[in-house]
Amino acid sequence: MQTAFKSSVQSALHNANLTGALGKFSEAYKVNRAKAYEAIDFEALRSVIADRKSYAATHLDELAARFTENAIALGAHVFRANSPEQAKSYILKVAQDHGVKTVVKSKSMASEEIHLNAALEAGGCTVSETDLGEWIIQLAGQRPSHMVMPAIHMTKEEVSDLFSKEVEERLTSDIPRLVNVAREALRPKFLAADMGISGGNIAVAETGSIVLVTNEGNARLATTLPKIHVALVGIEKLVADFADVAPILQALPKSATAQALTSYVSIITGPVPNTDGTPKELHIVLLDNRRSEMAADPQFRQALQCIRCASCLNVCPIFRLVGGHVFGKVYTGGIGTILTAWFDALKASEDIQGLCIQCGACKEVCPGKIDIPGLIMELRRRLVKEQGMPFIQKAIFSAVNNRMLFHGMLRAASIADKPFVKGSFIRHLPMFLASLTDGRSLPAIAAEPFRSRFKKIKQPSCKERAVFFAGCLIDFAYPEMGEALVRILNKAGIEVLFPDAQTCCGAPARYSGAYEVAAQNAVDNIEALLSDEAAYVVSACPTCTAALDREFEQVFESLGRRDQIAQARALAAKTIDFSTLVERLVNEGCLTLREGRALGAVTYHDSCHLKRTLRAEQAPRRLLRKAGYDVKEMFECDTCCGMGGSYSLKLPEISAPMLARKLKNICDTGAGTVAMDCPGCVMQIRGGFDQADRTVQVRHTLELLDEALAD
Amino acid sequence: MFDTFKAAAETAKAEVWRFHTTEAAVSFLAGFLSENGVADAPQATALCAGGDWLSPEIRSRLAAVPGVRFGVTREGAAEAKFGISFMEWALADTGTLAQDATPVERRLVSSLVKIHIAFVPAAGLLPDLPSLLKRVNPKKAAYLALITGPSRTADIERVLTIGVHGPERLIILVIDDLPPPP
Numbered sequence: 001m002q003t004a005f006k007s008s009v010q011s012a013l014h015n016a017n018l019t020g021a022l023g024k025f026s027e028a029y030k031v032n033r034a035k036a037y038e039a040i041d042f043e044a045l046r047s048v049i050a051d052r053k054s055y056a057a058t059h060l061d062e063l064a065a066r067f068t069e070n071a072i073a074l075g076a077h078v079f080r081a082n083s084p085e086q087a088k089s090y091i092l093k094v095a096q097d098h099g100v101k102t103v104v105k106s107k108s109m110a111s112e113e114i115h116l117n118a119a120l121e122a123g124g125c126t127v128s129e130t131d132l133g134e135w136i137i138q139l140a141g142q143r144p145s146h147m148v149m150p151a152i153h154m155t156k157e158e159v160s161d162l163f164s165k166e167v168e169e170r171l172t173s174d175i176p177r178l179v180n181v182a183r184e185a186l187r188p189k190f191l192a193a194d195m196g197i198s199g200g201n202i203a204v205a206e207t208g209s210i211v212l213v214t215n216e217g218n219a220r221l222a223t224t225l226p227k228i229h230v231a232l233v234g235i236e237k238l239v240a241d242f243a244d245v246a247p248i249l250q251a252l253p254k255s256a257t258a259q260a261l262t263s264y265v266s267i268i269t270g271p272v273p274n275t276d277g278t279p280k281e282l283h284i285v286l287l288d289n290r291r292s293e294m295a296a297d298p299q300f301r302q303a304l305q306c307i308r309c310a311s312c313l314n315v316c317p318i319f320r321l322v323g324g325h326v327f328g329k330v331y332t333g334g335i336g337t338i339l340t341a342w343f344d345a346l347k348a349s350e351d352i353q354g355l356c357i358q359c360g361a362c363k364e365v366c367p368g369k370i371d372i373p374g375l376i377m378e379l380r381r382r383l384v385k386e387q388g389m390p391f392i393q394k395a396i397f398s399a400v401n402n403r404m405l406f407h408g409m410l411r412a413a414s415i416a417d418k419p420f421v422k423g424s425f426i427r428h429l430p431m432f433l434a435s436l437t438d439g440r441s442l443p444a445i446a447a448e449p450f451r452s453r454f455k456k457i458k459q460p461s462c463k464e465r466a467v468f469f470a471g472c473l474i475d476f477a478y479p480e481m482g483e484a485l486v487r488i489l490n491k492a493g494i495e496v497l498f499p500d501a502q503t504c505c506g507a508p509a510r511y512s513g514a515y516e517v518a519a520q521n522a523v524d525n526i527e528a529l530l531s532d533e534a535a536y537v538v539s540a541c542p543t544c545t546a547a548l549d550r551e552f553e554q555v556f557e558s559l560g561r562r563d564q565i566a567q568a569r570a571l572a573a574k575t576i577d578f579s580t581l582v583e584r585l586v587n588e589g590c591l592t593l594r595e596g597r598a599l600g601a602v603t604y605h606d607s608c609h610l611k612r613t614l615r616a617e618q619a620p621r622r623l624l625r626k627a628g629y630d631v632k633e634m635f636e637c638d639t640c641c642g643m644g645g646s647y648s649l650k651l652p653e654i655s656a657p658m659l660a661r662k663l664k665n666i667c668d669t670g671a672g673t674v675a676m677d678c679p680g681c682v683m684q685i686r687g688g689f690d691q692a693d694r695t696v697q698v699r700h701t702l703e704l705l706d707e708a709l710a711d
Numbered sequence: 712m713f714d715t716f717k718a719a720a721e722t723a724k725a726e727v728w729r730f731h732t733t734e735a736a737v738s739f740l741a742g743f744l745s746e747n748g749v750a751d752a753p754q755a756t757a758l759c760a761g762g763d764w765l766s767p768e769i770r771s772r773l774a775a776v777p778g779v780r781f782g783v784t785r786e787g788a789a790e791a792k793f794g795i796s797f798m799e800w801a802l803a804d805t806g807t808l809a810q811d812a813t814p815v816e817r818r819l820v821s822s823l824v825k826i827h828i829a830f831v832p833a834a835g836l837l838p839d840l841p842s843l844l845k846r847v848n849p850k851k852a853a854y855l856a857l858i859t860g861p862s863r864t865a866d867i868e869r870v871l872t873i874g875v876h877g878p879e880r881l882i883i884l885v886i887d888d889l890p891p892p893p
Contacts (some may be wrong), residue, residue: 025869039804074850132875133866149866179864179872186876191789207849217862217877220822223854224815225785242849246841257865260719261840262807264877265857266812269849273815275785647805 005326005351011323011666013653018145018153019321019472025152026320030636032258032312033365042367044075045251046191052244053305056236057295060304063205063238064286071208074270076282080235087287091116091197091230092123094283098228100125100194104186106219108199108213109147109308110287112330113343116197127197130218132182139166145324147310147332148256153323168243196222201235202310203286204246209269210284213252215262223266226273228281235286236304244413248307251367255309290342297377303338305368310335312362312372317640317658318355327352334362334372341379346386353379355654357647358511358641360612363475373599380513381558389514392708408567439656440648440687450479454498457486462495466536466581467529467574471544472504481679484706485540485578491709492590493660494535501528505547506555508646515555519564522552526567530574537571540578540702542609542616542678543645548575549614577610578702579620581675586623592710595626599708601671604631604661605685606638607678620677620701629675643684660687666696675698675704712803712836713885719806723860724873725881728780729833736884736893737769740828741776744793747826750771750779757793760816762888763869764797766831787834794878795828798858799892800835807860808883809843812856812892821858827878829858834891 012018026076043065058157068078081087095103103125105111117127117138133150137143139162144150151159156173164171171181198219202211210231221288223229239245245267252257271280295299313319313333324332329348331339334356341349356376359550362372450470466489474482486496507520525548529537539545553568585591604621611617618640621631640650660686666674674696676682686698717727730736732818749757757779765773773779780787788794796817798810808829812818837843840857849855862877873879 021868130876131866132864149869151866152869154867156870175867175870176872178867179875183875187789191785204849209849215863216824216875217761218875220818220856221876224818224822242844243841246844247841260723261807261857261859263783263859263861263863264724267849267855267856267857272813272854275815275819362864384740617792 002351008326008328009322009651010653012326013657015153015323017155018323019496021152022323025149025352026314027636029258029314033254033314036254036258036260038243040250040254045247046367046369047245049251049307049367050305052239052247053307054302054612056238057301057304057400059240060235060238060292060295063240064235067203067208067238067286068206070206071270071284072074074208076208076284077281078284078286080288082288084287084289087114087285088116089117090285091232091283093120094230095120095123095125096197099192100228102189102192102193103127103195103197104130104190104222104226105134105197106199107216108197108232109330110199110234110409111197112144113289116232116286122145123215125195128186128193130186130190130222131214132216134316135182135186136162139163142192143325143330145436147308147336152632153325169259169501190221190225193222193226195228195230196226197230197232200231200237200284202239202245203233203250203284204242204245205238207269209242209245209267210248211245212264212266212268213249213262214264215257216261217264220266223268225275227278228283230283230285230552232285232287233267235288235291235506236306238286250308252309252502255311255365255367263491272352291506300338300342300375302368302370303335303342303375305370306335307368309367311365311367315361315365315555317359317642318357318654319362321654321657321665322355326355334376335370338372338375339377346379346382349379350383350387351522352496353383357640357644359608359644360364360546360637364612377510377513378558380511381515384513384515389512392414401587413558432698433473439682439691440659441690442687443683445476446479448479450475450482451498453479453483453498454486457483459486459490462490462493463496464494465534466494466530466538467497467499467534467543468526469502469505469529469537469539469548470498471539471541471607471679473683474540476681477683478700481540481702484702488591488702488706488709489538490555491711492585494526497532497534499528499531501531503528505544507543507547507551510547510551510555511645511647517556519559519561522547522555523564523567526552526571530567534574536576536581537574538576538578538581538702540677541680542577542607542614543680545575545577545607546613575615577614577677580614580616581622582702583619583623584706586626593708594621594710597708599628599631600630600673601669602629602675602704603666603669604637605634605641605666605674605676605681606680607676608640610677611638620675623705624675624701627705629704632669632671634669636665637705641684643680645680649686655684659684661686663692663694667694673699673704675699675701712838713833714808714889716801716803716806716836716885720860720883721806724863725806725860725883726760727883727885729885729887731887733765733769733886733888736830736886737765737773740795741773741885744779744829747793749776751778751807753790754793756780756787756794757792757795758787758820758824759795760820761797776890783819785819785877788816788819788823789875791820791824793828794824796820796830798829798831798835798839798860801831802837804839807840807857807859808877809855809857811827811847811852813852816862818854818856821856822877824878825874826880826882827858828884830889831883831885832889832891833885833887834889836885
């Protein structure tokens with residue numbers, strides 16, 4: 001990662017205004033969003049939106065032509081701009097042809113994308129942003145830090161300083177007063193402006209309509225008072241039919257700000273009368289800027305289903321820590337990373353794509369049903385393909401791909417880390433490795449890995465068999481979890497097989513964009529795990545389970561290795577996560593939980609892959625309750641703990657505050673034990689409590705069930 | 712449907728009243744304007760857009776209130792405190808008002824003033840946005856305006872503040888005897 005990028009992340013993390021405002025907002029947003037969607041079937045609504053937008057993305061040229069024809073028939077001027085330069089020179093020419101001196105603008109991300117203000121100012125126009133947040137940003141000479149709330153990183157004191165300078169009067173930081181200052185300062189600009197510029201939230205091909213969504217009322221003034229209206233609209237805002245407007249308008253305000261509807265929605269279809277009775281000079285600029293190329297890419301086409309609500313920013317556990325400025329461009333957050341890679345260049349996303357921890361929270365709420373984490377993974381893959389991997393990373397992965405070497409290294413590590421071990425933890429590492437144990441201890445590598453211990457376990461004779469995929473953490477750090485799993489399945493009459501040839505599931509390589517490495521891991525594991533006849537392939541790590549269950553297939557698919565997909569599917573068909581399997585065995589009467597026990601309070605942490613990939617988050621809760629635990633839900637139980645595999649090693653400065661938040665939420669429940677289904681989360685959270693010197697028991701669900709099952 | 716509408720509109724910080732007759736609504740309005748300082752002076756006038764939904768008698772009663780004017784100009788709207796307009800539809804689920812705002816005076820009296828008062832026929836109540844969009848043809852209503860509560864912002868420290876560029880109050884008068892929109 002670039003040092004400049006690392007330092008911008010550092011300064012964002014230390015900006016208390018920013019993290020405070022974003023943190024508070026993100027907590028309130030989740031609750032308010034849920035309330036706004038209370039009476040609505042969100043899944044059904046977003047399926048309609050995704051369907052309509054996807055149709056538009058595959059028919060962009062046709063819709064642009066229809067839109068143009070319809071709008072022109074009503075008297076509007078329509079210009080399709082392929083590049084930012086074309087858009088800017090067209091708008092500047094309109095301004096110059098009409099002797100425009102002053103321009104008022106309502107919010108438009110597309111105008112920021114092409115740096116329209118600078119072009120108009122260079123052409124002699126005075127441009128005023130009129131959205132309050134945008135005006136603040138313009139006065140401060142900054143870039144918006146959030147797509148919907150551009151000035152969320154600024155305090156009222158900073159705003160009061162800016163406004164005081166602008167109106168040449170010493171103002172207090174009273175917010176209603178500041179808002180009124182903005183109203184009074186901008187009102188004469190609206191009344192005097194020769195041109196109003198707006199964006200467009202939706203453009204309807206069937207009718208030639210532009211839909212504008214605002215809360216402040218500035219778009220109504222900008223489209224009513226000046227005699228010229230220019231709407232700059234990205235072509236991804238096109239929809240085919242007027243009926244498509246309703247679902248987008250139903251979702252946009254709810255997802256953006258948790259409002260049922262914004263204060264104002266204006267649907268403008270052709271020129272309207274000016275205040276002097278003349279018809280409006282209406283120019284609509286349809287901006288392409290590589291959107292058509294995106295539409296032609298079968299994987300990235302879906303990014304055009306974005307309705308710019310910014311909910312992917314609002315639910316992102318990283319965004320709320322670092323804000324938008326670290327993204328370095330106009331579009332920020334998850335979707336911003338993807339748009340930047342296209343509107344600027346793939347290379348421009350090199351650093352920012354690394355911010356994504358792949359927790360999947362954004363994918364759950366996206367009203368356009370865009371697989372944002374999946375597309376960021378695809379960016380990673382293309383970056384690695386185009387530029388290769390950093391040398392050290394490459395060296396590590398080539399070792400991971402050589403199982404004997406990899407396992408040998410892990411064993412050597414268990415001896416090498418002895419001087420740093422205290423109990424079962426590594427609390428401090430020397431020199432450049434120090435940040436790895438900042439706020440979190442690492443588990444000591446087990447003296448004897450599970451693969452060796454397994455050979456000593458005597459199993460009873462059983463009717464059924466299951467293959468156990470341990471994954472690196474259980475194998476080398478938590479072998480006792482593997483032993484517990486064997487005990488549990490033996491009780492159900494299932495013999496556990498452990499094929500020695502199994503290796504890393506490939507997730508670390510895949511999450512770093514090293515798909516070739518991940519594919520080799522997949523090939524090796526498929527061969528190892530399918531070599532024995534068994535009813536199940538079970539894993540107690542949701543990341544590994546997700547790899548076996550679906551990602552092997554995706555990796556082969558991405559690399560075009562279709563001949564290997566059938567094998568991947570055969571493995572997926574047998575793969576099951578630990579808690580789902582155990583719940584099934586309990587329900588079938590093969591396992592019995594001791595009855596009538598009151599085991600006290602436990603809180604449950606949702607691991608990202610268990611909840612959002614495998615959707616198996618209820619099974620462990622039901623099992624724990626059945627065992628006699630009182631499951632007390634924590635605040636943000638499904639927010640990522642900051643582990644993210646190698647993420648916590650690459651960006652420990654972000655991982656640490658995510659963990660701190662998680663620890664606090666766990667402690668706030670008052671439960672003495674926190675359960676989870678992922679050994680990676682166990683590693684992160686146990687390490688966090690160790691370093692914080694708190695005595696909360698951090699247990700894998702299987703450890704708790706091991707104690708609760710009858711013989 | 713009215714109760715749903717009222718609750719949703721009030722959540723959006725609009726003020727909702729219901730009257731059986733236009734006459735009763737206008738009496739209420741005359742009182743409201745006086746209480747809130749209407750006067751024939753700058754920054755205190757009340758500007759009424761159109762007014763064809765009022766019968767001549769009722770219209771002249773309203774015109775008799777000092778400060779109430781019927782001819783809408785850009786300059787007049789810029790210095791008016793109150794704006795009065797007719798809005799054809801009300802959407803129950805979001806508490807939204809909708810009108811064909813192509814005539815510019817309708818936009819002026821609802822966007823530049825401090826207090827916007829909207830006359831809405833009870834017969835124009837619709838359940839939701841899709842039912843409105845099925846009913847209107849945008850090619851015949853060039854500027855379709857939807858209004859939900861007063862103008863608002865939360866751009867400074869996420870603190871909700873009412874009345875930025877548009878009205879800081881929205882008074883909705885739902886009236887039973889007004890004819891349904893076409």
